[in-house]
Amino acid sequence: MSVAKPDVGNVVFIGAGNMAEALVKGILGGGLCPRNAIGVTDVRPERREYFEKHFGVRALTANREAVRRADVVVLAVKPQAMAEVLGELRGAIPKTALVMTIAAGIPTTSLEDGLGEGTRVVRVMPNTPSLVQAGASALCGGRWATEPDLATAGALMASVGLVARVKEADMDAVTAVSGSGPAYVFFLAEVLLHAAEKMQLDAGTARDLTVATIEGAARLMKETGLPPAELRARVTSKGGTTEAALNVLREKGVFESFVEAVLAARRRAAELLKS
Ligand SMILES: NC(=O)c1ccc[n+]([C@@H]2O[C@H](COP(=O)([O-])OP(=O)(O)OC[C@H]3O[C@@H](n4cnc5c(N)ncnc54)[C@H](OP(=O)(O)O)[C@@H]3O)[C@@H](O)[C@H]2O)c1
Structure with missing residues (x-):
């Protein structure tokens, strides 16, 4: 139609x-x-x-x-x-x-x-x-x-x-989530590329894999309609590699820091409006 x-x-x-x-x-x-x-x-x-x-x-x-x-x-x-x-x-x-x-x-x-x-x-x-x-x-x-x-x-x-x-x-919340949002995703891409370099993975290969991973994860979330926590749990087998990575993120409080970062973006958007 x-x-x-x-x-x-x-x-x-x-x-x-x-x-x-x-x-x-x-x-x-x-x-x-x-x-x-x-x-x-x-x-x-x-x-x-x-x-x-x-x-x-x-x-x-x-x-x-x-x-x-x-x-x-x-x-x-x-x-x-x-x-x-x-x-x-x-x-x-x-x-x-x-x-x-x-x-x-x-x-x-x-x-x-x-x-x-x-x-x-x-x-x-x-x-x-x-x-x-x-x-x-x-x-x-x-x-x-x-x-x-x-x-x-x-x-x-x-x-x-x-x-x-x-x-x-x-x-202001929209500005913090989707307006600034691409920067958070690029930040994640930078992290993956930096880690790949440390592991001496070829730079071109690392970039291709990173782009496809971000694109693929976004599509999986969109097409399944599942919450990201569920999709994350599905990649995380007990005692496996993903769990090892996520344990470090948990210990370092990365989730909480990220939430704080997004809230800081919203506060800044509100401040800019007043200036
Ligand atoms: N780029 C993004 O992804 C993005 C995302 C979210 C929101 N926005 C918003 O979208 C708006 C446009 O962004 P943009 O990246 O397209 O900006 P941009 O590339 O700088 O385009 C603005 C154009 O307008 C010209 N201009 C300045 N004063 C003018 C006037 N009085 N009359 C006619 N033209 C004039 C500028 O010339 P000069 O360069 O000589 O000043 C420039 O060529 C911004 O307000 C930005 O906040 C952009």
Whole structure:
């Protein structure tokens, strides 16, 4: 059965960086809208040219002009550039448009205050695997966002991976779990590669085995739907090699340290919001 795709209309990206590139690729790949319905702006001419050449989308220079006929405006600049962008766009975005932000740590109220009363804002926290269409994003709506707005933002983000809807109060926890999450997995990969080197395993072989192991374990968890503790127990025979490894992790309190680390990320996300 084919699922009807929402008509997302004209989508304009403010900031044509890595994330915008992933999303444009996903939107075109998923057939969410035609090339000529996508516009991008960027302060860097080389990024505008790149988007025009690679994706055949419209590249524009003036942010205010670019959003005038937009149905969806995606704010895809770094958080540091957001205040300037909001100042530029204030009063230029049509009242009918949805404003989707993927900037880390900027609450919907800041955007509503910056762009004006009644602005329909959806805030998204994506993660870096979105760059290879394997992302995990969470989204929440602002005061004036409608259900169709959340559905549209959900469809756009689904073109680069999984999407979850959360309350805005949970965004800091999401940042700590899936936003920073890829870094924890890369950290584990570093550990395995470092240990492999100590055991004089060939570096290329170790990398291939590590990548396939992480990918395979994630797929096993997804496809079986089993809790990770159960899957771990299934690899851990009494007196075996895995048990020897896990005993060391237990003795050193690695589980507790990791939990503390994730909670520290959430605390930092909350602090950054206040600064
Ligand atoms: N990359 C990720 O995986 C990831 C994950 C989670 C969230 N995010 C969020 O996604 C957003 C975009 O990240 P990114 O990695 O794609 O950033 P990026 O590669 O730096 O792209 C942003 C682009 O916007 C340009 N820009 C700056 N000010 C502008 C303005 N006033 N008008 C138009 N363009 C402007 C930047 O130019 P300059 O470089 O010259 O400033 C840059 O080319 C960020 O807010 C980030 O927090 C990213």
